[in-house]
Amino acid sequence: xxxxxxxxxxxxxxxxxxxxxxxxxxxxxxxxxxxxxxxxxxxxxxxxxxxxxxxxxxxxxxxxxxxxxxxxxxxxxxxxx
Amino acid sequence: xxxxxxxxxxxxxxxxxxxxxxxxxxxxxxxxxxxxxxxxxxxxxxxxxxxxxxxxxxxxxxxxxxxxxxxxxxxxxxxxxxxxxxxxxxxxxxxxxxxxxxxxxxxxxxxxxxxxxxxxxxxxxxxxxxxxxxxxxxxxxxxxxxxxxxxxxxxxxxxxxxxxxxxxxxxxxxxxxxxxxxxxxxxxxxxxxxxxxxxxxxxxxxxxxxxxxxxxxxxxxxxxxxxxxxxx
Numbered sequence: 001x002x003x004x005x006x007x008x009x010x011x012x013x014x015x016x017x018x019x020x021x022x023x024x025x026x027x028x029x030x031x032x033x034x035x036x037x038x039x040x041x042x043x044x045x046x047x048x049x050x051x052x053x054x055x056x057x058x059x060x061x062x063x064x065x066x067x068x069x070x071x072x073x074x075x076x077x078x079x080x081x
Numbered sequence: 082x083x084x085x086x087x088x089x090x091x092x093x094x095x096x097x098x099x100x101x102x103x104x105x106x107x108x109x110x111x112x113x114x115x116x117x118x119x120x121x122x123x124x125x126x127x128x129x130x131x132x133x134x135x136x137x138x139x140x141x142x143x144x145x146x147x148x149x150x151x152x153x154x155x156x157x158x159x160x161x162x163x164x165x166x167x168x169x170x171x172x173x174x175x176x177x178x179x180x181x182x183x184x185x186x187x188x189x190x191x192x193x194x195x196x197x198x199x200x201x202x203x204x205x206x207x208x209x210x211x212x213x214x215x216x217x218x219x220x221x222x223x224x225x226x227x228x229x230x231x232x233x234x235x236x237x238x239x240x241x242x243x244x245x246x247x248x249x250x251x252x253x254x255x256x257x258x259x260x261x262x263x264x265x266x267x268x269x270x271x272x273x274x275x276x277x278x279x280x281x282x283x284x285x286x287x288x289x290x291x292x293x294x295x296x297x298x299x300x301x302x303x304x305x306x307x308x309x310x311x312x313x
Contacts, residue, residue: 017117022274069276073113076279079187080113081106081197 002052006044008037011059018073032066052078086307087241091250093300094235095257100293101227102181103190104135105282107220108262110204111213113275125270130210132262134217139228140255142221146236147251158237163309169230170301177227177294188282196223234304 012033019029039062044050060074111131115124150158158166176191183189189197200219207213221228235254239247265278282289 021113021116022276069274072276072280076187078198078201079189080110080279081103081188081190081192081200 003049004052004055006041006050006055008041011040011055012037015059015063015070018070019067022067022069022073024067024070028067032063032070035066036062084242084246087238088250090238090300090303090307091235091254092257093296093303094231094238095254097293097296097300098139098228098231098254098258099261100289100296101224102188102282102289103192103224104217104220104259105261105265106188106190107200107204107216107223108132108265109275109278109282110201111207111216112265112269114205114207116275126210127207127213128266130213131217131220132259132266134214135221135262136217136255136259137214138218138221139232139258140251142228142232143236143239143251143254146232147239147247150233150236151240157240158233160309163304166230166234167301167305167309170234170297170304173227173230174294174297174301177290177297181293182286182290186283188279188286192223231300234300 015033015036016026016029019026019032024032036059040055040059043058043062044055056074056077060071063074064071108128108131111127112124115127119127181191183191192200200216200223203212203216203219207216239250239254242250268278269275
């Protein structure tokens with residue numbers, strides 16, 4: 001299982017990139033990214049080790065109320081082939 | 082074997098080839114990675130190169146197989162080889178039905194994780210047309226366990242049509258085999274997103290698996306009826 005170090009900057013960049021793929025307006029994408037990064041940071045805080053899979057799952061969970069398609073992208077990461 | 086029967090076998094083989102999912106999955110990954118990084122024109126070029134790479138691999142493979150069978154056997158493949166091909170097709174139908182996709186609500190394939198991760202990573206870092214072309218070659222190469230037998234069958238049938246029609250038939254096979262990729266490209270250009278396509282693939286996974294297996298089996302029975310029994 002690939003372990004990752006949580007980084008606000010990397011997560012925000014990832015969310016904005018995926019939002020661009022889905023043609024979400026940049027303003028909305030930035031707003032969603034800021035909220036979700038904060039929520040995920042709170043979750044990650046104090047956890048010693050985080051796997052890539054866990055991080056994608058939690059990001060998908062936190063994004064879902066704002067955009068279901070964007071959440072789906074994180075949920076399906078590395079599951080296409 | 083009549084030319085009409087030969088054409089039918091080539092078309093059926095190409096249809097079976099078109100049902101395989103590795104190329105589609107790799108193209109979807111490339112689309113996804115590229116749309117997040119590049120302008121649409123660049124993505125369009127990368128996708129075009131990827132499809133060209135897959136098409137080139139299929140066409141050259143088919144040409145090579147046709148040449149080799151033509152050089153080694155004057156009257157096409159002998160009966161024991163045809164029987165062997167039928168058995169392999171039936172086995173592949175079973176593999177498609179039961180093992181091709183991994184379990185769960187995803188479109189993950191039978192590929193070893195290392196290979197899937199490699200293709201995934203390659204799709205993410207593909208920046209140039211050459212890299213996209215070689216990713217297409219790689220995706221075609223990854224499908225070889227399933228496509229090799231189809232290529233041999235099509236090549237054997239291509240030898241049964243008049244020489245001047247043979248290149249055309251090889252091109253038609255290639256076009257049919259890459260048709261799903263072209264449809265996906267058109268679908269995204271018409272406004273569908275990568276998510277729409279992936280949702281469709283997940284929703285219809287069982288249907289795709291059944292169709293693919295049935296086509297493998299049909300091709301096997303077709304060969305058995307018209308080539309093996311026909312010769313016997």
